[in-house]
Amino acid sequence: MQGEHLENRDCARAAEAIEDLGDGHVGRVRRRLLRRHVKECQECESYLNRMSAVVEALASVQAVSAGDDFARLVMDRLLISLADAVIEQVEEHRSRRNLLWVAAAGLGVAMAVGLAIVRWVLGREGHEKLVIARPA
Amino acid sequence: MPNSRLSRDGREDARLVRECRDGDERAFEALVVKYQDQVFGVAYRMVSDREEALDVAQETFIKAFQGLGSYDVRLPFRAWLLRIGTNSSIDHLRRRNRSREVRSNGQLISGEWVAGPANTALPFDPPGPETDIPENISLSKETADVVHDALDELPEKYKAVMVLHHMEGLSYSQIGQVMGVPRNTAKTWGHRARGLLCEALEGVM
Numbered sequence: 001m002q003g004e005h006l007e008n009r010d011c012a013r014a015a016e017a018i019e020d021l022g023d024g025h026v027g028r029v030r031r032r033l034l035r036r037h038v039k040e041c042q043e044c045e046s047y048l049n050r051m052s053a054v055v056e057a058l059a060s061v062q063a064v065s066a067g068d069d070f071a072r073l074v075m076d077r078l079l080i081s082l083a084d085a086v087i088e089q090v091e092e093h094r095s096r097r098n099l100l101w102v103a104a105a106g107l108g109v110a111m112a113v114g115l116a117i118v119r120w121v122l123g124r125e126g127h128e129k130l131v132i133a134r135p136a
Numbered sequence: 137m138p139n140s141r142l143s144r145d146g147r148e149d150a151r152l153v154r155e156c157r158d159g160d161e162r163a164f165e166a167l168v169v170k171y172q173d174q175v176f177g178v179a180y181r182m183v184s185d186r187e188e189a190l191d192v193a194q195e196t197f198i199k200a201f202q203g204l205g206s207y208d209v210r211l212p213f214r215a216w217l218l219r220i221g222t223n224s225s226i227d228h229l230r231r232r233n234r235s236r237e238v239r240s241n242g243q244l245i246s247g248e249w250v251a252g253p254a255n256t257a258l259p260f261d262p263p264g265p266e267t268d269i270p271e272n273i274s275l276s277k278e279t280a281d282v283v284h285d286a287l288d289e290l291p292e293k294y295k296a297v298m299v300l301h302h303m304e305g306l307s308y309s310q311i312g313q314v315m316g317v318p319r320n321t322a323k324t325w326g327h328r329a330r331g332l333l334c335e336a337l338e339g340v341m
Contacts, residue, residue: 022326061303
């Protein structure tokens, strides 16, 4: 409704009553005052008509049904989601285990390489000492 | 929340949730059967496509199952479930670029969404908006189409309030629980949404 129109106190009250009518909460006195007012005010009458049409249109839809097999579809989908969750957990556990093996193997390789380096270093030092110590 | 404060429906839900947590899949299936139409209804009215709504609704229940461990029993199970459903629908809408045709000859695809009698009363107490429809107003197909088109264009949270309030019959308090906002915020969103829908009818009515 137009702002200027609502500056009129009666129209402002009527607009409030029409909004509450949309909720179905208007007492008998307010309803009577509203009926009297809309006989004199075309704009409020138009607003009332539109509100009535809106409420009627919204309420005029028939109930809908999900269908007889809906519950079965939900339970099937639930089973699949639970199975997927279990598979995901197993995969995660498996990949975590694989990761541990890879880490262990990596550590083993690193240790072997380290040992080899140490042996080589020690071997060189030993050979040098031998060369130094050998009589000419 | 002590069981004695729960309604009979709430006590049954609490029992089923306990059994689910203990690993009883049949208890979860019972919850699915109990709430499937409501969850699907919200999804369908949000995304306006039956296949996508079925997918969203199934996803909702899967998320609910996965989140059962953290579900706070102080919140009614239905509100918690519809919260997941509403958020899933909103997420779906945001992911999707929408410019689809949702109506064909006045009907949505196999969704039975046609202008027809109003929803029958639901077990909880719906707000049941009443309107004084002036005698010279009848809801034409054109008017209904304009409203439904405008509904599809609303921001997701406004659309969610319209769906929950007018199509699923939840009160603003319940909508507040579903959407995780205070009751007054839900009500403000509802009023703003209806205001936008009324604006869409300017020039048509």
